[in-house]
Amino acid sequence: MNDLIGQLVGLIREEEEVLGQFLDCLTMQKECIVANKFDEFDETVLNQENLIRRIRALESGRIEVVSSIASLAGTDADLTITRLIELNLGESSEELRTLKKTLAGLIERIKKANKVNQYLIQRSLSFIQRNIDMFIDETDATETYLPNGSRQQRGPSRLLIDKAF
Numbered sequence: 001m002n003d004l005i006g007q008l009v010g011l012i013r014e015e016e017e018v019l020g021q022f023l024d025c026l027t028m029q030k031e032c033i034v035a036n037k038f039d040e041f042d043e044t045v046l047n048q049e050n051l052i053r054r055i056r057a058l059e060s061g062r063i064e065v066v067s068s069i070a071s072l073a074g075t076d077a078d079l080t081i082t083r084l085i086e087l088n089l090g091e092s093s094e095e096l097r098t099l100k101k102t103l104a105g106l107i108e109r110i111k112k113a114n115k116v117n118q119y120l121i122q123r124s125l126s127f128i129q130r131n132i133d134m135f136i137d138e139t140d141a142t143e144t145y146l147p148n149g150s151r152q153q154r155g156p157s158r159l160l161i162d163k164a165f
Contacts, residue, residue, distance in 0.1 A: 004072070018058060073087065
């Protein structure tokens with residue numbers, strides 16, 4: 001069982017490293033959005049997809065190892081890291097506790113970075129839409145699409161640019 005615990009600790013450490021890279025990727029995406037570096041942003045999206053695949057693979061490995069530990073310990077298959085810590089595995093419990101805290105902190109930072117990026121992207125899209133609206137003749141564009149895909153009729157509004165023929 002000690003080998004399985006060691007394997008679990010290794011997987012969690014690797015997952016921690018990949019999550020750190022994912023956070024770095026989100027930070028780079030924010031910088032690209034702010035600096036309007038669209039090519040670099042596309043590269044970060046590809047990198048992010050690769051990191052997500054690695055995280056999923058590590059998570060699958062972790063679930064497999066935890067299931068093996070659960071069967072050896074004679075507990076239920078839904079054994080969590082918290083429950084493993086409670087089993088009082090000595091030094092391993094303390095190491096798992098530390099890793100759990102680190103992972104939780106990383107995940108929280110990732111959530112915050114993701115929200116910031118979502119906000120910046122929404123602001124950029126709103127800015128672009130306002131600029132497009134200034135240049136479109138309202139008589140030509142009376143219908144718009146909502147985020148859910150449905151159409152909405154738009155009433156006439158003031159144009160910033162006077163169209164002369």
